[in-house]
Amino acid sequence: MSKLSTILDQIDSGTMLLPEFQRGYVWNRDQVRGLMRSLYLGYPVGALLVWETETNPGSVRGTGEVGNGVKLMLLDGQQRITSLYGVARGKPPAFFEGDQTAFTNLRFNVEEETFEFFAPAKMKGDPTWIDVTALFVGGLEAQIHKLSGHPETAPKIVSYMTRLNRLRTILDRQFHQEKITGADKGVDVVVDIFNRVNSGGTKLSKGDLALAKICAEAPDVRSRMRKHLSAWSSAGFQFNLDWLLRNVNAVATGRAQFESLDGVDSAAFAKALTLSKNYVSGFLDVISGRLGLDHDRVLMGRYAFPVVSRFLHLNGGSFTDAAERDRMLYWYVHAALWGRFAGSTETVLSQDYETLARGGIDGLIASLTRWRGGNLTIDGQDFEGFGRGSRFYPLLYLLTRAQGARDFGSGLELKAEMLGNLTSLQVHHIFPKALLYKHDYKRPEVNAVANFCFLTQQTNLAIGKRQPDDYFAETQQKHPGALESQWIPTDPALWRLDRYRDFLAARRELLAAAANGLLTSLRDGTKPAAEPLQRVEVREDDADDVRNVQIKALVGELTAAGCAEPALDSEIADPATGRVLAVAEAFWPDGLQPGLGRPVVLELDLNSDLPRMEELGYEVFTSVDALLGYVARRNEEAAGLADGEEPADGLEAGESSIAVMPESPTAVEQAGTGAASGADFDQAMRGIYEAARTEAGHNASLFLGMLAEHGGITTAKKLLASAVVSDGFVALWERGRLDLTVEALVTRAEFARLFTAEEMETARERLRQFDYPA
Structure with missing residues (x-):
């Protein structure tokens, strides 16, 4: 004691x-x-x-x-x-x-x-x-x-x-x-004991154990590794210790299992670490300069890097010539596109190391082709993904940078050396988001990869919310060929809103053809030599998308509550097949707190294989409100609060900020402009629900439960107190009906006395942010 x-x-x-x-x-x-x-x-x-x-x-x-x-x-x-x-x-x-x-x-x-x-x-x-x-x-x-x-x-x-x-x-x-003592208790024994007694907490990985053993002999190893990670982070690429250790293992042993490092002494490890750092940095320069993949969002196939590191080590530290380099790029891109490393990383790496030793790069390509059933051809349907988490989003960026795509506003190629002070790019929705939502297109269609292109920030702002049949004609006239350089179908009939799905299908085919042509030229050594592409800054401006604003606020709320930073727009793949199961808005691979609990997925579009994800051990949330409620309850339990005490922050699971308009258009208006009572507000809240259901097609049944439990005023105050706009607010924004939100109801003059000045301003600010007069 x-x-x-x-x-x-x-x-x-x-x-x-x-x-x-x-x-x-x-x-x-x-x-x-x-x-x-x-x-x-x-x-x-x-x-x-x-x-x-x-x-x-x-x-x-x-x-x-x-x-x-x-x-x-x-x-x-x-x-x-x-x-x-x-x-x-x-x-x-x-x-x-x-x-x-x-x-x-x-x-x-x-x-x-x-x-x-x-x-x-x-x-x-x-x-x-x-x-x-x-x-x-x-x-x-x-x-x-x-x-x-x-x-x-x-x-x-x-x-x-x-x-x-x-x-x-x-x-x-x-x-x-409890004390562990004895000369026979080395690091490996102690780590095993730690894992056994700490099974409900932060369990050590095989990589942690390998590092623990190495650090016992080489005190500065972890700090050196972190220095390399920091340097790559400064260059725009985020990696972790486990990933870097896999590269070192590939160089030092040619094996994928971390246990192989047991036979590597500290001097050999230090040398392999230095070589790995050089191989990784060199390959980052190659994929950035040759393919334009110059920042973390578009970095494909991270676990292909150890294979590349192994090849470079066996090959004397560099590629023999440009043709060999380009064939490796061909394999790398295809391995990333088809989820080669989505499954058991060690098993796949072991297979690829063996293939590499026998057949070099050509062996890797042949093995990948067999794994894919003999087909490495990209089809138009492969571009059906949506969001920046889609594995084909980086391919779109690659094509844009490596194939000379041109800006619609200036007509210049999107290359740093040509754009000068216009080097900042933005993702542009070809058909405006607000217009698509207004015409009942769902979020996956609105954010389809085939609806994306990259433009300069200046051009993106100038186009604004104009429709393609308006600004495409202008682009064609001023800058002939610019549309074709961005794989835009040139049939004007496809530029109309009522042909949006046909437009997507046609553009997907054009993108697939361009991708196949580029990759084939890499494989065959026919892609022309060129000066390395200079890095171009890509800025993400999502202020006009309430869902993105909601996710950003959610991340801020959860990190303030002690949760880890999630990966955003993250692809979740089936480890058995590499098939995409979901593109999660947010993903916590090590649990909401590192090493504590199961991996957590927030997936809002429901275009996913939820049963398979749950079978694989993911904890899946399909609602921001539900996730916030879960975290609030979990923290409440951790703090040992008495039963029945209200959570300090967040919403209960399933709570919705959908406001509910009255059964008839005059139900809220009946109070006129005079002061209204709490009973009037209750009636108005219940009425908004009916209008959201009948007029906007949004059924807020969980909101009714919240309203029944807390009453109208308390429900509104809870929703306004949250830093995160609710799922209901988002749903009504997508339907162009912010007039049916709690926020809009609260700002009515007759209800002003029921809320504080701060609450009223919160409601107004949320509405103003999305162009609703308040």
Whole structure:
């Protein structure tokens, strides 16, 4: 047993450390609040698992010097001890990696005996809210002195002093420690034990284990790897340690299994790391300069890189000639397009390493062709994907950059050296989004890859929301050939809105033909030599798309609540076949908090194989409201809140911001412009539901449940309090009926007295953002 204060002192003195194989801090504020509440109430909070060892300085995390002697390596309890250290010391421990706002500015209410994080509007000027860190750092006396100086708290100073003393004695809380000792307990044994006892938490991958063993011999390996990742990040490409380790393994051993690194000594690993870094950087230059794939959004086939690294290593570090380089590009693009590495990465890499050793690049191409049933030809239907997460979106960008696509406004090729100060590109919807939504096209059709092209930012703004049958004719007249360079069907009949689906079909065929021609020229060595393409900045402007605004706000809300950053517009593929199961709006591959829970998918378009994703272990949400409600309930449980207490943030699962107009057009208007009562607002809310259902074809049944439980005013206030517009708001925007939202109803003059000025302004701002007069 050890007192908490002793444990914190051990961290300060460097005798309790965090092994390098541990991942970073992932707790959120509600978890910290729940831990403090449990400790204050005397509830059990679990034992600690430590490894007692004569540690090598390279096997621990942190930048400080580690002295000789026996050390305690914290294996199970990192999140708890890090949180308590942060609250008690007011700073993170030396081994910290994560977001320290999760444990800073915690307050304790001496009257209600509750914990909350600092909220100025609620706590400023209220002496009953005590800074917990100040209590631990500055002592009890200073807090008692402050309370005694306020007339409202002075009469209860004795009971307050008892409560604060009880809180401070958390430092005397005894933590049971299980210790792993013995000379036979090496890193691999300890990691295995860690995984067994931590099966419900952050389980280590095979890559983590391999790195742990390497770091025990080579202290600077992880920092060197992170330096390389940072350099690529600065160049616009995001990779992780596990991915880089696969490249190193390919170079060092020619094997895909991380266990193969067991036989690689630190010197050999360091050399392979340097070579891998050079191979990856060189190939990034090739695909950027030759194909125009110059930023992370369009980087295809990440797990083809280890195969390329292996080839370059066997080939003396470079391609023999341009023809060999282009054949590798041919294989790389096709491997990415058909999901070659969507399945068991190690199995596929092993197969490709063996093929490479026997038959080189031509062997890889032949093997991929057989895997695809003898066909590497792109068909027009392959371009039927939608969104920037589609695997054919990067191919569209590749064609644009490598085949000399021209800007509609200037007529110039979309190359940095030709555009000068117009180098920023934007994705342009050929048929405007708002127009398509107005005519009842669904989101997948609106955001079809075949409805995308790339234009300069200036041209995109100039075209605005004009229809193709308007601006295409102008482009043809001013810049002959520009439309053809972007694979636009030249039949004017296809430029009309009523022929939109025919337009998509025709353009898909043109794109497929262009793609096949380019790839064939790479395979056959007939693509002309050219100066390397210079990088062009691509800016994503989604401010006019409420769904994208909603997802952006959702990510902000969830990361503030302690969740990890998701991958946006992420393709989810079947590991058995490489078939696309979904293009998720957001994807958390390691769970909402890294290593905790199942992978989480937010997929809103329902053009997906939900049963297969659930079979594969994904936790799938088809509603933003449902995901927010889930996170709110999960955090509520983590904080140990009493049953029936309202979540601090977010919506309940399935809540919808669809407002509901009255059964008849005059039902809301009956109050005229005079003040209306809560009952009037209830009636108006229920009426909006009927209009949304009958006039806009949107059935908000879950909204009715919320309305029945909370009433009209509380329902509206909950929706307005969320930072994220609801699914119902989005659905009505897509139908061109923002007049049927709660936000529109709240802004009516007769309901003004029912809401605060801030709530009214929130409603108006949401409506104004999407061109609805408010």
